[in-house]
Amino acid sequence: MAKTQLNVRVDEATAETARERASQRGISVNRYIEELVQQDEGENGRAFVQAAADFMRTYEAVFTEEFDARGDGAR
Template sequence: MAKTQLNVRVDEATAEAARERALQRGVSMNRYIEELVLKDAGEVGQTFVEAASDFMKQYERVFAEEFGLDADGAPGPTAPAGNPEGLPGTT
């Protein structure tokens, strides 16, 4: 993969902390910063998935009532006629 050079400015204390952490981990400063960014990006994705899961749990009953699905997401007795999946816009 091609590499792109980034130039950043940080205060001396932050730069020294980064140097020390990279040395402790036995990696270059470049690799250390790269790992931090990748970790942060992964955490953002995980946070989104957790928030979406919490939302679905919170509104599960509302969706079930609206679309006629039982607790397992299968068509329930209230699914509209001609729409066994209980999905909007399908017949």
């Protein structure tokens, strides 16, 4: 995958924390930040899927009734 450069400004305490955490993991600060973003993206995706599943469980009977009443049911 192609890489692109992203410049970010943070206060010195945040920068030092990022350096320390990356060093503890034996990775670069770039890799550390990349992993944080990927983790956040994954959490958002899981939250969306869970919300969609909850919605379908809540309204399953409504959809079933509506589509069966119109003869659109896929049974």
